[in-house]
Amino acid sequence: MISKKMSDRINLQINREMYSAYLYLAMAARMGEAGYKGVANWLTIQYHEEMFHAMKMYGYLQDQGASVALDAIARPDFKETGVKEIFQHTLEHEKGVTASIREIAALAREEKDYATENFIAWYVDEQVEEEKNATEILQTIDLLGNNAQGIFMLNIELGKRKLGVPSDFTGLAGH
Ligand code: FEO
Secondary structure, three states, X not given: OOOHHHHHHHHHHHHHHHHXXXXXXXXXXXXXXXXXXXXXXXXXXXXXXXXXXXXHHHHHHHHOOOOOOOOOOOOOXXXXXXXXXXXXXXXXXXXXXXXXXXXXXXXXXXXXXXXXXHHXXXXXXXXXXXXXXXXXXXXXXXXXXXXXXXXXXXXXXXXXXXXXXOOOOOOOOOO
């Protein structure tokens, strides 16, 4: 069993993960409309990854006998239309998610909630990967010169990204 404070905090994180999913899906649509199908593919995969992050927490709350309380998801907030700017926004967004995950890790330690500390460790590692992915794409954009030809090549490369989470995840207890 976990504390009410902890289940509230994890419910908040579910909302933040679903907002992340919503943000990346909106960005994917924007990029797809602009003809960057590869970038749109990368962002759509990212959408699925975020839903996996949310559903993994959903499943954890259910495994702990805690209540899942879903809240309204905010409208995706971004104005960028350029590929580089989209990934700059992505990196900044992920830094914010990292800070949010660290809060849960700190709370788990404060409450001596070892189960949640173990559970959230996966997300701590995942955030290293999330920031690395966006950082490497931005580095590639800079290496390619941030010009039309470079963005075209990057677009092809990002079109190759495949789903990195189980395609049949459900969030049901026991997953
Ligand atoms: Fe769920 Fe992109 O972190």
